Amino acid sequence: MFELKRSEIFRGKREFNEVYSKGRSFANRDIVIYVLFNQNLSGRVGFAAGKKLGGAVVRNRVKRILREAYRLNKNNIRQDCALVLVGRKNLVDAKAGAAIKSFREICRKAKIWTG
RNA sequence: ACAGGUAGUCGAGGCAAUCGCGGGCAAAUUUUUUGUUCGAGGAAAGUCCGGACACCACAGAGCAGCGUGACGGGUAACGCCCGCUCGGAGUAAUCCGCAAGAUAGUGUCACAGAAAAGCAAACCUCCUUUCUAGUGGUUAGGGAUUAGCAGUUAGGGAUUAGUUUUCUCUAGCCCCUGCUCCCUAAUCUCUAGCCACUAGAAGGGGAAGGGUGAAAAGGCAGGGUAAGAGCCUACCGGCUGUCGAGCAAUCGGCAGGCCUGAUAAACCUCACGCGGUGCAAGACUAAAUAGGAAAGGGUUGAGGUUGCUCGCUGACCUUUCGGGUAAGUUGCUAGAUUUGGGCGGUAACGUUCAAACCAGAUAAAUGAUUGCCGUAAACAGAAUCCGGCUUAUCGGCUGCCUGUCAAC
RNA sequence: CGGGAUGUAGCACAGUUUGGUAGCGCGCAUCGUUCGGGACGAUGAGGUCGCAGGUUCAAAUCCUGUCAUCCCGA
Numbered sequence: 001m002f003e004l005k006r007s008e009i010f011r012g013k014r015e016f017n018e019v020y021s022k023g024r025s026f027a028n029r030d031i032v033i034y035v036l037f038n039q040n041l042s043g044r045v046g047f048a049a050g051k052k053l054g055g056a057v058v059r060n061r062v063k064r065i066l067r068e069a070y071r072l073n074k075n076n077i078r079q080d081c082a083l084v085l086v087g088r089k090n091l092v093d094a095k096a097g098a099a100i101k102s103f104r105e106i107c108r109k110a111k112i113w114t115g
Numbered sequence: 116a117c118a119g120g121u122a123g124u125c126g127a128g129g130c131a132a133u134c135g136c137g138g139g140c141a142a143a144u145u146u147u148u149u150g151u152u153c154g155a156g157g158a159a160a161g162u163c164c165g166g167a168c169a170c171c172a173c174a175g176a177g178c179a180g181c182g183u184g185a186c187g188g189g190u191a192a193c194g195c196c197c198g199c200u201c202g203g204a205g206u207a208a209u210c211c212g213c214a215a216g217a218u219a220g221u222g223u224c225a226c227a228g229a230a231a232a233g234c235a236a237a238c239c240u241c242c243u244u245u246c247u248a249g250u251g252g253u254u255a256g257g258g259a260u261u262a263g264c265a266g267u268u269a270g271g272g273a274u275u276a277g278u279u280u281u282c283u284c285u286a287g288c289c290c291c292u293g294c295u296c297c298c299u300a301a302u303c304u305c306u307a308g309c310c311a312c313u314a315g316a317a318g319g320g321g322a323a324g325g326g327u328g329a330a331a332a333g334g335c336a337g338g339g340u341a342a343g344a345g346c347c348u349a350c351c352g353g354c355u356g357u358c359g360a361g362c363a364a365u366c367g368g369c370a371g372g373c374c375u376g377a378u379a380a381a382c383c384u385c386a387c388g389c390g391g392u393g394c395a396a397g398a399c400u401a402a403a404u405a406g407g408a409a410a411g412g413g414u415u416g417a418g419g420u421u422g423c424u425c426g427c428u429g430a431c432c433u434u435u436c437g438g439g440u441a442a443g444u445u446g447c448u449a450g451a452u453u454u455g456g457g458c459g460g461u462a463a464c465g466u467u468c469a470a471a472c473c474a475g476a477u478a479a480a481u482g483a484u485u486g487c488c489g490u491a492a493a494c495a496g497a498a499u500c501c502g503g504c505u506u507a508u509c510g511g512c513u514g515c516c517u518g519u520c521a522a523c
Numbered sequence: 524c525g526g527g528a529u530g531u532a533g534c535a536c537a538g539u540u541u542g543g544u545a546g547c548g549c550g551c552a553u554c555g556u557u558c559g560g561g562a563c564g565a566u567g568a569g570g571u572c573g574c575a576g577g578u579u580c581a582a583a584u585c586c587u588g589u590c591a592u593c594c595c596g597a
Contacts, residue, residue: 003135056496064482071135096483
């Protein structure tokens, strides 16, 4: 139900670059989201935290929060698209509850919210 | 008690519940699911040293290059650690130190200063010799002169109405007289010599003082000297030799003599050490395509092995154009391992016994919610593995030591 | 993971090899010139030489450590 398997998380420079270049982007203070409607990659997701955010501890934390936000709201999101979630600097000090709220907000903005 | 020093140690705050992640094992099943168990640090960091391991000759020779630098020990090894010596800081505990060589050679020492590196240098000052000038003294020689008073002469003045007289001044004072003094004497001057001092010029002695500088060729005191100086002596410091203690660095005693500036984190010299590349090392499997084309070099030695030379190996290599794969397994975690004792050692550490297994990912695993206790909680995330160093950092806890104060 | 480079005035750079004075250009301030501005001319302010320690009589320069930024290879 709320599981997030490894196979659902995509990896590799090629897949990221495809979503970055072909997908549409939406953003708020906390998160940047890239959306690509593609049959091959549908239902998959990637997480990213840039070097500007801080050290390894900080970047790991940002990715964990993003993953938690996606996992808990997975069933309310259209599964025919690929996503890339990028953390922004505001997310470093944010709590998980705020991140989830922010994630829902941006999903509605991107019109992939089904719940 | 306060202040300080030092050694060590703890931790995602703890417990419970739910959802979720990575590995191992077991079962179902071989896409996966369920259960169980394990799952970041003292620095995992910086990548600054040292190793293990892998390939190239089981790593070889020489030169170059790089590193280290008191001494002894520990270690797989080190630039690390321990002990000790020396130097420095502190009342002390204690801390800090790239701590070999400057008589193998070369270089540098700005400005200032007379002189900045070797048997140096004289600007002022000090001492001295010669010459010149001056002053003073002295000796010799030459020359000149002769004290005082009174009388006497001439002139002027005062006194007086005027003259004389008297008094006084000036000149003479050669000659004459008297008294006192002196009488191979004294004074002055010239020349020459000598001595002293001063000034100048030329030369010498000296390195003590002044001044310059970061630094001026031991320090300081006394003697000594024309003035001075290790020239001599005492003390201190350094050096050399020798004796003693110590494995040694070094320390202590005695003797000698005072030639030996700083800088080697300047080149350099000496001693010791270092082969190169790195887990994206390396090994294996599978898939795909065209195991492609052109030019150049090559068993008269390509390429590799380090920068060069040798030695070794022994058939491909380089550039351009075009195409394909960039997937998986292994290396990959049981080890100079961790914990607890015994023994040896001042210690670092060694040795032995017992017990334990404690991350192995690959866009890369630890999070979220709720409740209670508690809120002060930092720096921060393994990527082949170890030993160190360095840096970041909050709040404690413990042992030992030093100083001050108080009480007994 | 490995290798390399750079930090100097507000900005961009010299100076570091061979240690003794920190400098150029643009910008800034004041004055002159102009009716006013620009340009021009004159004057001069502005520097922990990334930071810390050491060697030296003396350090931007030499040595060690450290911090930050940038680049390259796979």
